[in-house]
Amino acid sequence: MKTKLATLILVSVFATQFATSQINEPVVEDFKPSSLNQPGKQYPQVNSERRVRARVVAPQAQSVTLDFLGGAKYPMTKGDDGAWVVVTRPQDEGFHYYQLVIDGAGVPDPGTFYFYGGNRWGSGLEVPAKDQDFYALKNVPHGQLRQTLYYSKNADAVLRCFVYTPPDYDKNLTMRYPVLYLQHGGGEDETGWGSQGKAGLIMDNLIAQGKARPFLIVMANSYVPGSSYAFGGRPASTNQPTAGAPASGTNAAPSRGAIGPGGRRFDFSAFQRVLIDDLIPFIDANFRTLADQPNRAMAGLSMGGMQTRTITLANLDKFSHIGIFSGGSIAPSDVPDMDAFKQKVRVVFVSYGSRELGGDRGGGRGGFGGDPKANTEALKAAGVNSYFYVSPETGHEWQSWRRSLHAFAQLLFQ
């Protein structure tokens, strides 16, 4: 089920690139190592045309392929030195998941750092973006990204989340802060926003510029035990103590759901119980939060956006700010009581990558759940403080979501 969801989400964007690709055209020879390479590793590289040059030494291999997650596959060519090499077509700006396929084995590229996406820890590379300054590492005051373990009564397990605390959190010990609950997508986990999502650096830079109010961000894993859309187990991460918990089975009848791509219905009730009954009370008890509805937001990308939509609509007494990134939208007809909604909800923010919204490379994702721009404008016309944002020249990928967080954060708790 989970694999199918990830596949559904990913195939639409790159449908036109799915076929095996090869290029036979001149390339600009200004390749530099990706910023996400391991120390000392020269490959993969990216040039000013946004082409990727990958290389792996595999002298006895019969075939090696560069395989972008949900995207194009590029057969690599063996040189006299036993190294396999390929140069790709130009890629979108930002972060891309990929793997190598060596004689049929799908494995991470030994040159890169690893990231959780597509239900696996795999390679990632970074194509420099024109606007990369907003998530650049600078010598400004930095917040902390805190690995935090909490006991969930609903899961009967110790689970892990990450909490971003802003730079001044440990300086002014009487200050209390609003909280954003920020969710990953299908096949991802609680590490995504702090790593490839650059959430901490985005916030540090916004706060240093005075463009966002300091707030906490809580990043939890929605694949809680009991999720009907999850594996049997709970994902954990590589470079921290893991907090694995055994599965407690799957839910039978969805009590609450969301309609996803292809009309598929997802049941987010197990995660909702953990979030509402266990995680929020834990955070309010263990961090200096402003623990009320006006100071609590929820947002997420893709499946996390679907979860945000479902959970906030069912819990308007808990959340006042709603962010849905590449995960549907809210139409006036989705709101049972518009007067109550307008009174309680301060911001509705809906975003997509431009390539998701149709056109020659789009897959029509924007249409899922109704046209998101039309829905958001109708919500605004009904008197809700609504925003629709489009990330230029990106698809269903992290650059769209980094930009979405950057835009959304500036609207929060004002």
Add this chain to the structure above:
Amino acid sequence: MKTKLATLILVSVFATQFATSQINEPVVEDFKPSSLNQPGKQYPQVNSERRVRARVVAPQAQSVTLDFLGGAKYPMTKGDDGAWVVVTRPQDEGFHYYQLVIDGAGVPDPGTFYFYGGNRWGSGLEVPAKDQDFYALKNVPHGQLRQTLYYSKNADAVLRCFVYTPPDYDKNLTMRYPVLYLQHGGGEDETGWGSQGKAGLIMDNLIAQGKARPFLIVMANSYVPGSSYAFGGRPASTNQPTAGAPASGTNAAPSRGAIGPGGRRFDFSAFQRVLIDDLIPFIDANFRTLADQPNRAMAGLSMGGMQTRTITLANLDKFSHIGIFSGGSIAPSDVPDMDAFKQKVRVVFVSYGSRELGGDRGGGRGGFGGDPKANTEALKAAGVNSYFYVSPETGHEWQSWRRSLHAFAQLLFQ
């Protein structure tokens, strides 16, 4: 240089296993997935004899090898299903780094989480230990592991460390805490102690049992720009915002050094400057520390132990507790002024894995820098509060260092 160090450190222990290995003996069929596997991944597995069964699907491969870092290499055998499989000899209890070699390409096993060791992000597996309860995840109050970015004047770069804060740190906002600076080994980085080292869980459990005083642990990367034993760049990690910094060249003449295996001399002066001049002041300014010598400890494993020895001996006004895990020892002749040393140093703790100390599987590592047990006893006879600990049936590996931290932590700041 760095690669040579890592190799030197690792080869000695497993020298007798270095040859290509194959087993043709009956095995107990009670294999279970390693606790460090990715969610849903069934391989590698470990049985009650501590044998490892690895498996990877690579239908077109000509040869696949299971390659323990610095240890045995096991050729795998292809089955009719296109999967390559091997069962190993019994391994030591605890954590082991490894990779797969597929037709000449050294790559991570797609089944596991990834860990930084041997100058690479690679696979790890866990052999259950008889004493694993001391680092088990339990429903006790948990501390946090905080990714913290700090500006280093000496490196002219924003660097990363992890800070463990004990469970009550955010509860009692007037309390101040002692600090342990805890270093990784050669070819590793600042993620090691919090991940494969289980430092947070070890401390959470000790504190819950009342066996250790709560203190902060700061885990920094000693491969700072300018290190003569480092790569050109600074390692960073996968699942966090990276804090890469360009190299600023190498040091010419070592001003302070340590004698390592083979009589090799290492220059830790660049790291010492960052630690003493930049990191300690940052920590004392940004965390609620007891910022004086009696409340500051340093410890490390392997190369980190050598650094601890060099840096504490040169800075007795800064550190009162010294821990050297598999990284040499301190003889009375190393101490220029024994009266001053006795007055300032509260604890000297030296440890090794039993297999490092000679015998049929040992490589004589214990002898490097003089016999560590004899040195520690001589220091004790001279009036220093000294401890020598041996981890049973382990070598130069993380299970020795988990146990060393567990023992050392109970002696700190008493």
